[in-house]
Amino acid sequence: MSASDQQQLSLRAQVAYPGFSLDVNREVGLAGVTGLFGPSGGGKSTLLRIIAGLERHAEGHVIFGGERWQDGTSFVPAFQRPVGFVFQDARLFPHLSVEGNLQFAQKRRASDGGIDFDEVVSTMDLKPLLHRHTDALSGGERQRVAIARTLLTNPRLLLLDEPLAALDVGRKREILPYIEALPKRFGIPAIYVSHSVNEMARLADDVIVLEDGRITAVGPATSILNREDLQSSALPFEAVSILEVRVVEHREEQHLTRVDYHGQRITVPMMRAIAEGEIARLSVRAGDVVIATEEPQGLSVRNMLAGNLISIHPEPDSAFATVSVDIEGAVIKAQLTHHAVTELGLKTGMRVFALIKTASFDRNI
Amino acid sequence: MPDLGPLWLSLALAGVTTIILMMVGTPLAWWLSGTSSRFKPAIEAVTALPLVLPPTVLGFYFLIAMGPASPIGSFWIRVTGEALTFSFSGLVVASVFYSLPFMVQPLQNAFESIGRAPLEAAATLRASPLDAFFTVVAPLARRGFITAAVLSFAHTIGEFGVVLMVGGNIPGKTRVISIAIYEHVETLNYGEAHILSAGLIVFAFTVLLFVYTFRRGEPISVR
Numbered sequence: 368m369s370a371s372d373q374q375q376l377s378l379r380a381q382v383a384y385p386g387f388s389l390d391v392n393r394e395v396g397l398a399g400v401t402g403l404f405g406p407s408g409g410g411k412s413t414l415l416r417i418i419a420g421l422e423r424h425a426e427g428h429v430i431f432g433g434e435r436w437q438d439g440t441s442f443v444p445a446f447q448r449p450v451g452f453v454f455q456d457a458r459l460f461p462h463l464s465v466e467g468n469l470q471f472a473q474k475r476r477a478s479d480g481g482i483d484f485d486e487v488v489s490t491m492d493l494k495p496l497l498h499r500h501t502d503a504l505s506g507g508e509r510q511r512v513a514i515a516r517t518l519l520t521n522p523r524l525l526l527l528d529e530p531l532a533a534l535d536v537g538r539k540r541e542i543l544p545y546i547e548a549l550p551k552r553f554g555i556p557a558i559y560v561s562h563s564v565n566e567m568a569r570l571a572d573d574v575i576v577l578e579d580g581r582i583t584a585v586g587p588a589t590s591i592l593n594r595e596d597l598q599s600s601a602l603p604f605e606a607v608s609i610l611e612v613r614v615v616e617h618r619e620e621q622h623l624t625r626v627d628y629h630g631q632r633i634t635v636p637m638m639r640a641i642a643e644g645e646i647a648r649l650s651v652r653a654g655d656v657v658i659a660t661e662e663p664q665g666l667s668v669r670n671m672l673a674g675n676l677i678s679i680h681p682e683p684d685s686a687f688a689t690v691s692v693d694i695e696g697a698v699i700k701a702q703l704t705h706h707a708v709t710e711l712g713l714k715t716g717m718r719v720f721a722l723i724k725t726a727s728f729d730r731n732i
Numbered sequence: 733m734p735d736l737g738p739l740w741l742s743l744a745l746a747g748v749t750t751i752i753l754m755m756v757g758t759p760l761a762w763w764l765s766g767t768s769s770r771f772k773p774a775i776e777a778v779t780a781l782p783l784v785l786p787p788t789v790l791g792f793y794f795l796i797a798m799g800p801a802s803p804i805g806s807f808w809i810r811v812t813g814e815a816l817t818f819s820f821s822g823l824v825v826a827s828v829f830y831s832l833p834f835m836v837q838p839l840q841n842a843f844e845s846i847g848r849a850p851l852e853a854a855a856t857l858r859a860s861p862l863d864a865f866f867t868v869v870a871p872l873a874r875r876g877f878i879t880a881a882v883l884s885f886a887h888t889i890g891e892f893g894v895v896l897m898v899g900g901n902i903p904g905k906t907r908v909i910s911i912a913i914y915e916h917v918e919t920l921n922y923g924e925a926h927i928l929s930a931g932l933i934v935f936a937f938t939v940l941l942f943v944y945t946f947r948r949g950e951p952i953s954v955r
Contacts, residue, residue, distance in 0.1 A: 421852055445855040446864075458853035462871040471867070475858040520858055 373398045374524070374556050380417045380427035382410075382580075389413055389580035391427075395573075397524070397556035400549075402571030402588060404561060410580040411560045412455075415526050418558070419452045420445035431524060449477070451522030451555075455529045457509040459501040465512050466497040472519040481521035482553060490552060491515040491545055507538035511545060518553060525549070525557035531566060544640035546570060568592055568607045568650030593698060606653035606689050608699040614643050623725070629695030634669045635728040653689055655727035656701035659720040660711055670723040672699065676715055679708060692721050699723075737904055738912035738928070745820070745908055746888040749827040750835075753884050754877075756828065757835035762865070764836070765843035780837075782830050791897025794826045798898065818900045823908070826898045827888045834883040842876020843869065879943055886939040890932070 373396035382389040389410040395401065403411050417425045420436065420443060428438040436443045459468050473484055488494055491511045496504065504512065510530050517525065530546070531539045547570060550557060559570055567574055567588060574591040576584040584591055589609045612626035612633060622637045626647060633649070641647045662671065674694035681688045688708050690701045699721045703713075713719070760779070764772060782790060798816040799805045808816040816822040846869060854864035870877070892910040899906030901915060909928055916925035 419856060421855070445852070446858050446860050450856065452853075452856035454849075454853065456849075458849055460850060460853070460868055460872075462868075462874075471854075471859075472857045475863075477858065516857065520856075 374432040375430075376418070376432075376524075377428065377430040378414075378418065380414060380425050380429075382413060382417070382422065382425045387580065389425075391577075391580070391582055393575075393582050393585070395575060395585060397558065397573075399572035400557045400559050400570050402559050402561065402567040402574040403577060404564070404567050404571070404574050404591075405577040407562050409577050411562075411577050412528050414577065415452075415528050415558060415560050418524075419450050419526055420448050421452075449521070449523040451517035451520055451525045453510070453513050453517050453525070453527045453530045455532050457506075457513040459504075459509055459512055459516070461501055463501070464497070465493065465499050465501060465504070468501065468512060468516050469493075469497075469519055472516045476519065476521045482518050484519065487515045487518050490548070505538065506534045507541040510534070510542050514545065514549070518549075518555075522555060525555050527557060527559045529560050529562075531561070531563075543569065544638070548640045564592060564607055565650060565652075568609050569648060593700070606700045606702065608651045608653065608656070608697075610649040610651065610697060610699070612647055612649055614638065614641050614645050614647055616643055628672065629697065631672050631694070632670075633672070633723070634725050636725065649728055651699065651723055651727060653700040653702035655723060656699060657722040658690060658692070658701050658703060658707075658711070658713070659722060660713075660717065662720055663722070666722070667724075668722045669725050672721045672723070674699065674719065674721060676713060676717045676719050678715060679713060681705065692719055694721065735912070735924075738907050738909045739931075741820075741904070741907065742889050742909040745823055745827060746885045748824050749831060749888045750881055750885045752824065752828050753831060753835040754881060757832060757839060757880070757884075761836045761839035762843055762869075764840050766848065780833050783833050787830070787891065787893025788897060790830060791826070791894040794822075794829070794894065794898045798822055798825065817898060818902060818906060820899075820905055823895055823899045823906055826894050827891065830891055830894050831884045831887045834887045835880045838876050838880040838883065839873065842873040842879075846872050875946065878946065882939055882943055886936060890936065 375394060376397050377394045379392045380389060387408070387410070391414060403414065405411055413422065413425075416422045417427070418429055418431075420429075423442065426439075429436040430438075435441065436448050459465075460471065463471060469484065469488070488497070491514060493511060493515055496508060496512065501509065501512070514530070527546070531542065534542065543566075546559075549555070550572075559566070561567060571588040573586065574584070574588045575582055576591065592607055592609060610628055610633070612628045615625045615627050615632070617624050617637060617639065619637075624635050624638045626633050626635060626649070635649060638647055657668070659671075662673075672692075672694050674692040676690060677693045677698070678691045679688055680691075686704050686706075687702050688705055690703050690708065690713060692699045692701065701721060760775075764776060795817060796802065797804055798808070800809055800815050800817070805816050808814070808821075812821075814821075816825065850868050850872065851861070851864050854868045855861070859867065890910065892914070895906065895908055895911060896914075899908075899911075901907050901911050907915070909932065913925050913928045913932075916922070916928070
């Protein structure tokens with residue numbers, strides 16, 4: 368997305384409870400999905416609720432796209448802010464059917480036009496569920512309905528508060544493609560709260576890091592999530608690499624998708640939601656990457672990417688080192704033991720192969 | 733055939749009282765369910781007073797407060813030309829206070845169990861607070877409303893002490909069913925007393941059976 372699509376969010380917020388304080392003063396440009404990332408209890412949800420107007424007692428100001436939603440003297444109540452909010456627990460209305468929940472939102476939206484009912488229903492695959500009672504939905508289905516319901520309000524800003532946190536891995540996998548497709552499909556900037564580095568890697572274009580109620584980093588996801596200092600300090604998340612790939616073809620019968628990464632082919636589990644020729648993002652945990660010094664033969668691993676070894680970072684007090692390999696300008700990280708690094712004689716500048724199992728793309732959500 | 737006038741009068745009194753209580757008790761219960769005001773316990777205690785006080789105490793003070801010499805009573809005479817004491821209107825006013833806990837407590841419980849989460853969801857879907865109350869909270873609290881209305885109605889039918897103090901025993905005006913029974917017993921007219929008393933027992937049992945069956949029923953759903 369270009370800079371002209373950006374919406375400025377100016378945010379100053381101060382909240383203090385015993386044992387917790389939030390103090391944020393920042394202006395951020397929102398385009399696509401902005402990840403609000405940090406450890407649990409760091410104030411991410413509170414910050415999101417302040418933006419939505421659900422925390423009346425918070426002091427500060429919220430200005431979005433030039434509209435003043437809150438400052439020292441005025442407060443636009445939540446129901447008058449053009450935000451869509453997806454709660455962790457979906458919060459569907461139990462007295463209404465799925466269709467009733469969607470109509471609740473559509474009936475109340477300010478302007479005509481905008482996001483079409485049928486389009487939302489088909490994007491989120493809700494047609495078979497429309498007449499169901501909300502009690503009869505699975506966790507993943509509930510979140511799909513919640514997201515659809517929010518879209519029908521014609522929001523100018525989408526706020527997602529850990530929408531996957533209450534779901535098991537299977538359900539997460541089921542719903543991620545829908546969330547992934549949202550920004551392109553509807554062109555609404557979104558703030559996505561999560562403490563999962565894998566969700567960040569997969570969904571976020573930009574990342575805001577919030578720790579102990581303070582913003583400690585802002586920037587593109589690829590560089591923030593790769594930052595060594597963040598990884599080793601307060602946020603002990605596992606190193607991941609983010610690959611932006613172009614989808615070449617879907618192979619239905621094999622349930623595989625072939626993608627192109629700077630001229631090298633990668634095979635991943637089927638990504639139906641993304642059309643051939645479109646850009647997709649893959650994330651790989653460093654622990655799932657194997658390094659070889661020669662092109663290996665007779666291995667089951669499908670994906671071998673050739674590149675140059677650019678750095679070796681020993682992790683303090685551990686058996687491991689993080690090895691970065693430059694592949695046509697992008698970086699893939701591998702977590703290897705010190706022992707392996709020594710035994711293979713890895714040195715910066717060496718030509719190596721990064722091996723990634725197809726299955727590790729599937730697990731990585 | 734006994735005189736059924738007291739029965740109709742009781743039903744009218746209970747009906748009017750329940751309707752007024754629904755309008756007064758709902759906002760009060762809603763406020764109590766969400767407030768963290770330091771006055772909350774005091775308001776709750778005042779609301780619950782009729783549960784513990786003898787009806788004669790309430791009736792005595794209502795009589796004084798509504799008497800022609802009091803500000804309220806004299807105001808009422810100026811506006812309507814009638815005294816508030818020993819009138820049907822006076823009975824309604826007294827009954828509203830007397831049955832208040834039976835409306836407020838079930839509603840407050842219902843609102844508290846719903847919590848504020850559905851309201852927040854409604855707000856993010858552009859529903860104003862009033863809109864959200866009628867389209868989300870009220871349907872979710874349907875059981876609470878029905879229980880509260882039935883209990884308020886039944887309790888008003890059954891009141892005696894307050895009615896006697898405030899309304900006396902005027903046929904067609906303030907002689908409700910419980911007063912009529914008292915009158916029949918005083919005049920040793922046991923046959924008629926039996927008919928009305930047994931009728932009230934059947935009525936009360938039916939009402940309570942309905943409330944308890946309903947409370948245990950299926951989870952909240954419209955379909």
